[in-house]
Amino acid sequence: MESSLSPILMIIGAIVALFLLLYILPVNLWFTAQLSGVKVNLLNLVLMRLRKVSPSLVVNSMIISTKAGLNISSNDIETHYLAGGNVNKVIKALISADKANIPLDFKLATAIDLAGRDVFDAVQISVNPRVINTPPVAAVAKDGIQLIAKARVTVRANINQLVGGAGEETILARVGEGIVTTIGSAVNHKEVLENPDKISKTVLGKGLDSGTAFEILSIDIADIDIGENIGAKLQTDQAEADLKVANARAEERRAMAVASEQEMKAKAQEARAKVIEAESQIPLAMAEAFRSGNLGVMDYYKMQNIQADTDMRESIAKPGAENKGKNK
Incomplete structure (x- = not known):
């Protein structure tokens, strides 16, 4: 085996x-x-x-x-x-x-x-150069109108810059910055809509491909849309803010006026209390004058007649004052 x-x-x-x-x-x-x-x-x-x-x-x-x-x-x-x-x-x-x-x-x-x-x-x-589509880039012209632009960037690889050179993200960021700068420097949005090639020329003139791994061959504006009226919106927001500030200041002044009025009423009450206190001393003074002989009966009657005459004059000058006097 x-x-x-x-x-x-x-x-x-x-x-x-x-x-x-x-x-x-x-x-x-x-x-x-x-x-x-x-x-x-x-x-x-x-x-x-x-x-x-x-x-x-x-x-x-x-x-x-x-x-x-x-x-x-x-x-x-x-x-x-x-x-x-x-x-x-x-x-x-x-x-x-x-x-x-x-x-x-x-x-x-x-x-x-x-x-x-x-x-x-x-x-x-x-x-074969590559076409890179930028995301929508929003910018505001000097007249306050917002524009939203899309661009197509045609790039070719720069072989000598591939080691250490920036990539596509840098190209897109620089192109977006150039679009924002160009639109922001325009006097009005119509100028940009009439000449979209102005954006391409301005962006290309900035040398955006320096230090990157690509060479920009062309930048074409694919689409421009009109966005919001940012200027009007800012003015509206500013007006609302100013209105709130004005209302706050008016409320502050009203509160101060109310406080001042209450303070004056308190002072008036204090003064009236002092008057009442002073008037309460009159009968005591008169009694003391009777005891000391400085005030006679005839003097007292004379003073009463003067007071009655004064009340009659006030009732004639102001209708209804008599009833007011009686209430007192």
């Missing part, structure tokens, strides 16, 4: 050893590279396995670049792969740039790729 199993185990071991040998020694890749005119050492392919680099990726990239007329070494491809770059996109970008006569070398392409940008998409934008 053991003698019958040993040949089978030997065959299985031989097959496994063959697969391991073919995995470690990628003879098929080496043979394909030789047929494609790519000079690569078999030992170098084995070392790629040990460095955890895909030999098929390196060999295929070299074959594609060689067929496209590019001279890229296996060491450069391996270095970019170990750095975490996307080798396939870099090779495709280099081939596209070469066919479109765009100056792009392997070092710059790998730098763009490692910077986190899609280098192949950047080459495509250089060949």
Whole structure:
């Protein structure tokens, strides 16, 4: 039984050893590279396995670049792969740039790729410019009318500025700022509606693409809508605010007047109380005058006649005063 199993185990071991040998020694890749005119050492392919680099990726990239007329070494491809770059996109970008006569070398392409940008998409934008639609931008002219503008910005990738250059968000922000500035400096909104190209010329003249990864080719105003009358709204709000302030001040003056009136009434009551207090002293003074002999009976009657005469004169001068006197 053991003698019958040993040949089978030997065959299985031989097959496994063959697969391991073919995995470690990628003879098929080496043979394909030789047929494609790519000079690569078999030992170098084995070392790629040990460095955890895909030999098929390196060999295929070299074959594609060689067929496209590019001279890229296996060491450069391996270095970019170990750095975490996307080798396939870099090779495709280099081939596209070469066919479109765009100056792009392997070092710059790998730098763009490692910077986190899609280098192949950047080459495509250089060949076929992209149109960016800005969001609605609201601005107010000097006459207080709000305008809402939409623009289409045609951009082309600037290969040399892709590393460290600003992106599309910066382009949109700068274009929006230019639109707001142009509309805000217009005397009235009709001027902008009649000449929308004035916005494009003003914005283009500001050099908004400086320091960005794109080159602005054109700015076209797609649509301009009339918004609210901001000037009238502000005036209305100001008038309402002034009215509230005036009402508050009037209420303050009214409250002060009411307080002053109450204060005067209190003073009048105080004065009347003093008069009443003084009048209450008259009978006591008269009694004291009788006791001391300074006031006689005839003097008292004379004073009563004078008082009666005074009351009669007041009743004649003011109708109803008699009843008032009687009430007293």
